Amino acid sequence: MTDPRRPVLSAAERAADAVELFSRASARLRQVVPFHSAVWTAADPETGLITAPMLVEDIGSEEDCAAYWESELLEENVLPFRELARATVPAAGLRAATGDLPARSTRFRRLLLGQGVFDELRAVLRIDGRPWGLVSLFRTTDAFRPDEVALLAELSRPLAGRLRGLARPPESTPRTEAPAPGLVFFDESGEATSMNDEARHHLALLPEGPSFPSPLGVKLPIWVIGVAFQARAIADGRDHGSARVRIRTTEGRWLVCHASCLTGPAGKPGPVALVIEPATPADLAVLIADAYALTPRELQITQLLARGMTTAEIAATLVISPHTVRDHLKTVFAKAGVSSRGELVARLFTDHYWPALPAPTPLRRSGRPAARARIPRL
CATH class of the missing domain: 1.10.10.10 (Winged helix-like DNA-binding domain superfamily/Winged helix DNA-binding domain)
Structure with missing residues (x-):
């Protein structure tokens, strides 16, 4: 009997990057596990939060996508990814998990039902205990069968291994000066209310993906919004993880996005402050080792x-x-x-590392040599 995983893994092995991996794997998987729409996204292996890139197939609007991840982090749901990442089997169907009562999950009741979804199959792509990707498959008719859930679970480790390998930065990347940290503030409703120029600079370097307009005239990627949601979830006591994610830029370098919820009057939750800045050596050590x-x-x-x-x-x-x-x-x-x-x-x-070491200062032709360039301490 032919191994149903083989076409999916073969397609993934030919992928040049994570987006192509998601696209190829999704197309092959659809042939053996039919579904009507899907979301494939990379995850930060240390925090499990979504990061670039993300592939969204046949899902309504970007607002629907934002609402989906907001529900994931801020509402009580069945099969949240953070729990699935620690489960013995890293894949599960919503109807099977709820005894055919999917409305027990807020995500289904508030979002999926109105979009005509009948069942959702989720998986965490993990290897050596670390999540490298998240997958959601949606059907408008019929529930996902146990054998289909098992197949996706069996694909978890090899697909995660492929994602891990693709996380290696390119051997040659542009050398640029290190910009200062960017800062964005979000109000209690999750609306961005202010940001500095450095934040605009960093946001312009992020890859294309689901993003949402803000009153500040800048579109905010779902990965950035997700970190702000996570900070709010921690402040509300819904999660005890970290509101921190590494995002790869279009230049191949890494940024770190981290957020925390400030305290308002009388100890009430205040705005969320989000910082986006170049990754430090400490931020990258584990990522590079895993890659x-x-x-x-x-x-x-x-x-x-x-x-x-x-x-x-x-x-x-x-x-x-x-x-x-x-x-x-x-x-x-x-x-x-x-x-x-x-x-x-x-x-x-x-x-x-960002920035690169400065080039040596050439000697002057006459008189004493120019002052030596200072090398920043790492």
Whole structure:
């Protein structure tokens, strides 16, 4: 018997980026698990929040998309992604989970029912305990069968592995100055009320996707709005996670978007303050390690190497033998596709930091040399 996963995984392997992966996988999956509409999105592997890119197929309006994620984070629902990410089986159908009473979920009652949805099949694409993508499939007739749920669950790990590999930043990205952090304020209704010029700059670098107009004349991507929703959910006691997500720009670099709910008069929840800024080395260390499938020990050794330590010094620090250090480094070289320590540090660290180190200042032809350029400390 032909493995029904094979066409989906084969299509995913040919994808050049995450958007193409979602598109190819969705088209193949639809042939074995019929559905009428779908949402495929990347997720931040540390917080599970949605991030770029996102593929929305045959769903009404962008406002419907925003309402869907608002409900996901701020309302009581059956099968929220944060719970599914920790479940033994990372996929489930709404009707099966509610005993054929999907209206028990606010999301279905308030949104999906009016759009003609009969059942929703959700999955978290996860590998090694980390979520790299989220999938929602919708049907207007018939419930999803147990074997269809099982198939999507079996696709979770290999598709997540492919997404993880595609998260590697390109080997060459534009060198630009590091702009200051951007700041956006949202009122209690979730409306953006003010932002600085730096926020506009950062928002202009984000990839295309579902976005929504604001009174400030700037469209806000769903990933940014989702972080603001999460901050409100934490303030309301609905979630105890982190309102933080990393978003890849059109230049291939990473921004970090994080938010918190301020306190108003008499301790009441106030506006949400959202900061969007270049990712720091600490923000990227785990992401890069996961993207190259480094083990915790391999990442530890690589970080010590990046600090300029010798093999003997690394061995002494970690209380292991120099031979073990060399074996780990060989494995890391193979995973990163490099052949020297300098290449490794550049590939996994320096190339992904923003800003780049400044170019050396040339000597003056006459008199004393120009002052040396200062290198920012990482």
